[in-house]
Amino acid sequence: MLLARSRFSCLAAKCNLKRWLASSTSGGSGSGKGTPPCAKIAKFDTCQLDPCMIDPCNPEPTVVIIGAGMAGLSAANRLAQCGLKNFIVLEATDRPGGRIHSCWMGDIVAEMGATWIEGGCSANPAFTLAAQEGLLKPPVFRPDPSKGLFLTSDGRAIDLPVSITAYHTFKQIEQQAAALFSLGCGRNHGNLLNFMGVRIQQELHNFPEEQRYDAARVMYGLTNCVRCRCGDDLSLVSADQFGSYIEVPGGNVRVPLGYVGILAPLLRGIASCSIKYCKPVSCVRWGAVNEACPRALVKCCDGDEFAADYVIVTASLGVLKHQHDKLFCPALPADKVEAITRLGYGCVNKVFLEYERPFWVWHEGTIRLAWSADELADRCDWLKGISMIEELPGSQHVLCAWVCGREAADMELCSDEEVVDSITRLLRKFTGDPTLPYPSNLLRSKWCTDQYFSGSYSYLAMDSTVGHQCDLASPLPGSCEPIAPILLFAGEATIPGHYSTVHGARLSGIREADRIVQLTKRFGGPPKKLPGPNPACP
Numbered sequence: 001m002l003l004a005r006s007r008f009s010c011l012a013a014k015c016n017l018k019r020w021l022a023s024s025t026s027g028g029s030g031s032g033k034g035t036p037p038c039a040k041i042a043k044f045d046t047c048q049l050d051p052c053m054i055d056p057c058n059p060e061p062t063v064v065i066i067g068a069g070m071a072g073l074s075a076a077n078r079l080a081q082c083g084l085k086n087f088i089v090l091e092a093t094d095r096p097g098g099r100i101h102s103c104w105m106g107d108i109v110a111e112m113g114a115t116w117i118e119g120g121c122s123a124n125p126a127f128t129l130a131a132q133e134g135l136l137k138p139p140v141f142r143p144d145p146s147k148g149l150f151l152t153s154d155g156r157a158i159d160l161p162v163s164i165t166a167y168h169t170f171k172q173i174e175q176q177a178a179a180l181f182s183l184g185c186g187r188n189h190g191n192l193l194n195f196m197g198v199r200i201q202q203e204l205h206n207f208p209e210e211q212r213y214d215a216a217r218v219m220y221g222l223t224n225c226v227r228c229r230c231g232d233d234l235s236l237v238s239a240d241q242f243g244s245y246i247e248v249p250g251g252n253v254r255v256p257l258g259y260v261g262i263l264a265p266l267l268r269g270i271a272s273c274s275i276k277y278c279k280p281v282s283c284v285r286w287g288a289v290n291e292a293c294p295r296a297l298v299k300c301c302d303g304d305e306f307a308a309d310y311v312i313v314t315a316s317l318g319v320l321k322h323q324h325d326k327l328f329c330p331a332l333p334a335d336k337v338e339a340i341t342r343l344g345y346g347c348v349n350k351v352f353l354e355y356e357r358p359f360w361v362w363h364e365g366t367i368r369l370a371w372s373a374d375e376l377a378d379r380c381d382w383l384k385g386i387s388m389i390e391e392l393p394g395s396q397h398v399l400c401a402w403v404c405g406r407e408a409a410d411m412e413l414c415s416d417e418e419v420v421d422s423i424t425r426l427l428r429k430f431t432g433d434p435t436l437p438y439p440s441n442l443l444r445s446k447w448c449t450d451q452y453f454s455g456s457y458s459y460l461a462m463d464s465t466v467g468h469q470c471d472l473a474s475p476l477p478g479s480c481e482p483i484a485p486i487l488l489f490a491g492e493a494t495i496p497g498h499y500s501t502v503h504g505a506r507l508s509g510i511r512e513a514d515r516i517v518q519l520t521k522r523f524g525g526p527p528k529k530l531p532g533p534n535p536a537c538p
Contacts (some may be wrong), residue, residue: 009190011136030262053518055524056476060526061310062310062526063086063308063311064298064315065089066311069096069100069314070275072089072091072314073089073267075314075512075513078509078517079517080269080271082514082517083268085271088275090306090367090390091275091278091279092279093452096277098316098453100259101114102111102258102259102261105352105354107395108398109256110400112350117253119247120252123250125510126503130261130262133261135255135257137256141253141254141393146367147366149364149368150217150221150369151368151369154432156432158214158218162215163218166214166218169206170219172330180240181240191235191236191239192235192237192238193223193269195239196226200220203345204219214372217370217371220370220376227405228348230459230500231348231408231500232345235462235526236344237462238463244496244497245500248503254393256394279304281300281327282301282327282451283327283328283329284311284327284328284329287330294309295309296308309526312512313487314491314509316345316453317345317472317493318453319452319453328487333472338471346405347455347456348408348456349445349446349456350444350445351401352400352444353400353423353442354397354398354443355398355399357437364391368390369430371384382408382410383407383422383423385407385411386403388402389423409448412449413449416442416473420439424439458492459500473494473495474489475487475512475515476488485515485519488512488515489512490505490509491508
């Protein structure tokens with residue numbers, strides 16, 4: 001009977017969220033059938049303030065958007081804003097949001113995927129969505145990253161003066177690593193793990209000898225937190241490209257009632273019939289350029305087919321890595337495949353633990369694991385992938401363990417009972433208290449083994465550059481071709497500087513929607529085709 005409730009909590013949460021989203025979208029725009037577009041415009045003597053609005057008297061291109069995550073919904077919403085309604089969104093799962101997935105657990109919302117708005121200010125389009133929807137009430141909660149108790153594997157709490165000094169020293173090392181990208185000195189600094197390891201050893205000499213043991217554990221433990229930012233082992237992350245990520249000011253902000261709430265304004269702007277759920281795509285045939293057949297044909301696993309002038313592909317980089325050779329016909333060109341292959345794609349999972357009687361003091365519950373360098377070098381146990389076990393805001397009963405890298409994938413293969421037992425043993429070991437209770441409930445994410453995601457988010461690996469992100473984002477055919485683009489690519493991995501973020505995914509979707517709007521204006525409607533037969537019709 002252990003953890004019996006966990007089997008139903010996500011399902012119940014999914015139903016509740018669907019009802020909430022349905023009520024949010026019930027006032028969406030209608031189809032306007034029976035009234036010609038020009039006649040509708042004639043009813044109102046108003047001017048179009050948005051220069052992106054297309055002429056409603058011209059025919060519209062047909063657009064298929066693959067994926068109803070943030071990138072796909074942002075693209076669809078933007079097309080609708082600009083007057084293009086002839087699109088369909090194909091979503092493989094039974095819910096919108098993609099890697100935004102909020103579930104109720106006990107007295108809180110458990111964010112199975114995206115957790116924070118990374119940059120709590122109006123310069124972040126995810127923040128403005130949440131603010132417009134009234135999801136952020138003052139004072140906005142911004143977690144203090146320096147807060148938390150550092151515990152060692154021998155059951156000791158590190159003295160606060162030592163842990164605070166070591167924490168700020170490590171943040172300086174992290175800033176130095178980030179500065180390598182802008183310096184552009186031409187020197188290869190290797191992988192991020194080696195760079196940080198050397199700098200940690202150098203900085204330890206500045207600590208009194210009696211503090212070095214604990215200071216080292218704090219700083220090496222913090223390297224696990226950086227792993228969570230990348231989702232993979234730091235030996236695979238490029239030190240020189242680490243600083244290409246652009247920090248948006250404002251700190252990390254949580255959405256109290258669930259990250260999924262920022263989808264509501266996007267869904268309201270999209271006709272409900274324009275999104276089809278449980279529609280995984282099996283093949284995208286593209287390249288037809290004449291009047292005999294559609295420019296692209298998107299085939300679903302259930303046999304349905306959708307013709308399109310443009311296809312916006314928002315599949316995760318993990319899906320592209322595993323399926324690009326089967327997904328596209330003809331195959332993608334070499335530079336696109338190279339970008340897909342070389343860019344890194346990591347995995348981060350979360351394990352939510354609910355306790356009937358908490359063993360921590362509210363607001364003081366976050367535990368940071370101060371692993372030693374030797375302990376982290378031996379990664380035979382998936383528990384080594386845990387960087388911290390944090391208390392969740394607004395809850396006095398739930399802790400969340402963050403697991404990253406290949407250890408996150410190993411955790412997914414364990415049973416609920418094994419996960420609970422392992423984490424409880426870990427907590428007892430690091431706190432030194434063998435009597436700590438077992439949780440009464442567990443909820444965890446499994447992004448690695450989910451075939452529709454195959455991981456969490458992208459990073460710049462050792463042999464990848466920002467140029468590969470640009471190559472991944474480039475439409476096909478390219479700008480030098482005489483044919484208008486057919487395949488357009490969006491998603492967090494396609495946007496330099498803002499990769500691995502929700503706002504990056506949103507910006508990429510808007511970018512591709514605006515590309516279609518501009519092409520529609522240029523052609524006065526759908527793209528032109530060449531006359532004559534084409535034996536290679538999709």
